[in-house]
Amino acid sequence: MLENRVAIVTGAARGIGNGIARQLSKEGYAIAVFDILDEQKVNENLDAIRENGQPVMYFRGDITNSDDRKAFVGKVMNDFGRIDVLVNNAGVAPKVRMDILETTEESIDFVLGINLKGTFFFTQLVANVMIKEIEDIPGIRPKIVNISSMSAYTSSTSRGEYCISKAGISMITTLFADRLAEYGINVYEVRPGIIYTDMTSVVKDKYDKLIGEGLTPIKRWGYPEDIANAVSVFCSDKLNFSTGEVINVDGGFHIRRL
Secondary structure, X not given: OOOOOEEEXXXXXXXXXXXXXXXXXXXXXXXXXXXXXXXXXXXXHHHHHHXXXXXXXXXXXXXXXXXXXXXXXXXXXXXXXXXXXXXXOOOOOOXXXXXXXXXXXXHHHHHHHHHHHHHHHHHHHHHHHHXXXXXXXXXXXXXXXXXXXXXXXXXXXOOHHHHHHHHHHHHHHHHHHHHHHHHOOEEEEEEEOOEOOOOOHHHHHHHHHHHHXXXXXXXXXXOHHHHHHHHHHHHOOOOOOOOOOEEEEOOOXXXXXX
């Protein structure tokens, strides 16, 4: 078993998940990445995690596939021997934005299958491992952090399936926080706002204008590092009497203003 604490970060081959993995590796965590992308195509991003000198495992798999989920967790436990943190970050947007009066069942199945169903059953699997390891590893205090979105409460009628999936992530946070509290496993949620990544770079001009006009009180883009810092706080043991808590990392977008 590793002496390092171990963090699983789903969808950490790029973007927000990669930023989270990099931050946690700086803090001494061994990192286990679960992502669907070809490892060779994201080696540069993985090397950025490895630069911190901690063990890094990459597993290519599909979070919607039960066999892949079980194989990944089995490999983590075989190679690292423990799971201290689960960060549920993996998620997708609709392939095509459609008005909710036209949204297809295929798009609903695609987005909710990954963002909601996959996350639920992966959390269930890891939570059961965490419960067992509490009995076996003295002093371990596992934590789960879910990455949702301001779309959990913000209507976007051209991508309703995404909003529904993120609202569902918020309820996953509440449910598992409730159920796992008796074991000392705290569950948290980070809600990103407008975050600059490769995926959002194509709408940079649009959001530059909106942010400049005051869409968010803090007039700048968010970055993966902002999300990573919030995850770091939840993992720090400084909030051990809190569970089910949410940090909005959105430049103040959630504030109702006149």
